[in-house]
Amino acid sequence: MLKIINSLSHHGLCLVLAQLSLGNRPDKLELTEEEWKERLTPAQFRITRKGGTERSFYNKYYWHKKEGVYHCIGCDTPLFSSETKYNSNSGWPAFWAPIVCPDDNQPNVKLIPVERPDRIFHEAKCITCDAHLGHVFDDGPPPTGLRYCINSVALNFTEAPENELEDLEQ
Ligand SMILES: *[C@@H]1O[C@H](CO)[C@@H](O)[C@H](O)[C@H]1NC(C)=O
Numbered sequence: 001m002l003k004i005i006n007s008l009s010h011h012g013l014c015l016v017l018a019q020l021s022l023g024n025r026p027d028k029l030e031l032t033e034e035e036w037k038e039r040l041t042p043a044q045f046r047i048t049r050k051g052g053t054e055r056s057f058y059n060k061y062y063w064h065k066k067e068g069v070y071h072c073i074g075c076d077t078p079l080f081s082s083e084t085k086y087n088s089n090s091g092w093p094a095f096w097a098p099i100v101c102p103d104d105n106q107p108n109v110k111l112i113p114v115e116r117p118d119r120i121f122h123e124a125k126c127i128t129c130d131a132h133l134g135h136v137f138d139d140g141p142p143p144t145g146l147r148y149c150i151n152s153v154a155l156n157f158t159e160a161p162e163n164e165l166e167d168l169e170q
Pocket residue numbers: 073076156157158159
């Protein structure tokens with residue numbers, strides 16, 4: 001986590017990402033299993049609350065190239081900007097950094113270490129509602145070298161308003 005923040009600040013990217021993260025640090029959202037079942041579709045529940053994985057390639061955002069913001073399906077926290085999306089050839093949407101909240105300079109995606117006999121990687125979760133989003137590996141592109149491999153089902157895309165896009169191009 002620290003590595004990501006340092007890397008982002010080092011490259012002056014905090015500001016760019018902060019511009020996209022409209023709003024303040026959201027309060028934590030904790031619901032019961034029954035409440036999540038009511039709020040989410042069965043696929044959304046299986047993936048975000050039970051740590052499941054959707055089909056590769058045949059998912060909503062793998063080929064998606066519009067400019068805007070990907071929000072958490074569980075709580076609407078802005079998680080990733082299209083500015084950091086790239087094609088990883090993996091079959092799932094991939095990003096090289098999460099959105100950082102300007103309120104506290106913390107990323108909106110938290111990382112939990114997963115230890116396997118052959119390697120260590122991270123689980124990616126929403127900071128607000130603890131939704132399982134996907135996994136993070138260290139074979140991503142510059143500037144972070146990270147690959148946030150995320151289930152489309154865990155995301156809800158909103159197109160950037162015109163004025164926000166102009167700001168980004170300056
Ligand atoms: C997805 O975002 C749109 C706004 O762009 C909103 O109207 C819609 O309710 C959101 N969907 C879910 C499932 O949260």
